[in-house]
Amino acid sequence: MPEGPEIRRAADRIGKALVGNIISSGQWPYQTLAGRTHLIEGHEVLSVTSRGKAMLIRFSSGWTMYSHNQLYGRWTVHLNTTSYDSTRSLRAEFITDRHAVRLWSATDISLLPTVEENGHSFLQRLGPDVLDEEVSGAFLARHLRSKKLYRKKASTLMLDQSSFAGLGNYLRSEILHAAKVHPDDRPCDLEDSQLDQWGQCIKSITLQAYHHKGITVDLEVAHSSKDRGEPRRMWRHAVFCRNERPCLTCGDLVLRKRYAGRRLDFCQNCQPAQRPS
Ligand SMILES: [Zn+2]
Known part of the structure; x- marks a missing residue:
């Protein structure tokens, strides 16, 4: 399983492609995202960060997408002009005017109001994040x-x-x-x-x-x-x-x-x- 440093590097890579950009379209086949695309599409990505082994993507709509890759999840980042397919199951696809960022195979994905992030059952239980700059x-x-x-x-x-x-x-x-x-x-x-x-x-x-x-x-x-x-x-x-x-x-x-x-x-x-x- 990827550990904190691998998840933080993935957050950096995804952040480079998404932060400051509007999600113009995408696909949201996973059950916890379906029917809630208005919370993501048309909104700017404000930040992408990791906490422990969880990934947090925050949108200007005031909502956050939480995901945990566990053993099988995988993120990919491509230019949106590059066609890319995988034998894995697509869970979420974020399209900006330049990039296509996709999450595959993960099964722990949820959308929650950003102000309620710390109340997420997984995040609530976490000890100090070793990679947090404030943690010496x-x-x-x-x-x-x-x-x-x-x-x-x-x-x-x-x-x-x-x-x-x-x-x-x-x-x-x-x-x-x-x-x-x-x-x-x-x-x-x-x-x-x-x-x-x-x-x-x-x-x-x-x-x-x-x-x-x-x-x-x-x-x-x-x-x-x-x-x-x-x-x-x-x-x-x-x-x-x-x-x-x-x-x-x-x-x-x-x-x-x-x-x-x-x-x-x-x-x-x-x-x-x-x-x-
Ligand atoms: Zn020794």
């Missing part, structure tokens, strides 16, 4: 100390959207490795300085992935791994998908654990457990 590493470190999070395992916290919005599987492994936190440790098992570092890494690794197309290591490290002939899924990361290979930091073997069926890769030497097992 220091803020995230304080959040790790909050009552709700303090006694939960790192492996749980780093995927739970109500704890941190926008994190997913590859970011979980990468953040914990960068922060030197063992996946079974909880914030309450760690020293203050470790919590501060963990908060900073949540921010910096997610930003790095956003700015560099999902690459979570320094670009030089990525290039030297690539030069050694490693496949893309491996050279982008420090530990994720590098299980059974030497850790790039210390040379120990990267291990894989599964939590609720989701893989987590980590290095026992870089991320020693603080809590006696």
Whole structure:
């Protein structure tokens, strides 16, 4: 599933095509949009943004389209002179005087008044959005100390959207490795300085992935791994998908654990457990 950085990059791409432009026509075959086209067509797109893994498109009509791609949804952006078809099911099509932006296959789409956006059941449950400019590493470190999070395992916290919005599987492994936190440790098992570092890494690794197309290591490290002939899924990361290979930091073997069926890769030497097992 795409994670926060991928959704934010998609929002940037869609925003470039739509923001400041009028939706002159389109197609709205999805059930939650049908019959409500007057809220979109003929109106200007004011903003396109992401919150966690959700996409929000705001119109001058005072309405917002919320969508969540889950596993299958996909956005495409083309010039409106380019014909494009797909075997996927079209859910929404926005035509401007220059572009055609389409959403395919998603099944979680709704229109709601912009002023009521925060009351959306999914958005309401979200924790702080890691990519939000107002959310700093220091803020995230304080959040790790909050009552709700303090006694939960790192492996749980780093995927739970109500704890941190926008994190997913590859970011979980990468953040914990960068922060030197063992996946079974909880914030309450760690020293203050470790919590501060963990908060900073949540921010910096997610930003790095956003700015560099999902690459979570320094670009030089990525290039030297690539030069050694490693496949893309491996050279982008420090530990994720590098299980059974030497850790790039210390040379120990990267291990894989599964939590609720989701893989987590980590290095026992870089991320020693603080809590006696
Ligand atoms: Zn290591």
